[in-house]
Amino acid sequence: MMDTNNFDPRSVDVATFARRGGCVSGTSALAELARLCDEAHPEARPDAGDELRWQVTGESRAVRGGGAEIWLHLKADAGLALVCQRCLQPVVAGLRVERSFRFVADEHQALAIDADIEEDVLVLSRTFDVIELVEDECLLALPLVPRHEVCPQPLTVAPDPIGLEERKNPFEVLGELKLQRKPSLG
């Protein structure tokens, strides 16, 4: 097992992590993920208590007749308050990520493989930022048109001030005016 106490998700030696079959989970403050915060409702931005939960698992996959393939498997979830496109009030979207990435030695290899298959291919690094990748994936997981299933009641009308309901309706007032005039006309 990995020594998970010293694990820094912002700087992962991917090949070593995968060879050891590392599996680490943790949380990061949503408020520190600027790109995700930019997507939040301006009046409901993440605060100190809002967390992104993540898990990263490394895998060294034996391949017949070749070197082992190196993989990272990501899982993450978070709740982010977005702008409802119907009522413009905050609507919390659950962001859920579950993806696997294959790592190769260099950009050339990545391009060659990318053209060939459907896998997500990244270039190996000794200081790979897992949280940045998780943030990328969360951005991709954002709903295109965020909205409530049922919007809350719009707060456009304030409760009637006391006495307003006792005001006479315009037709009654008009009727009274006519009655008052009649005698003077006669």
Ligand SMILES: [Zn+2]
């Ligand atoms: Zn709404």
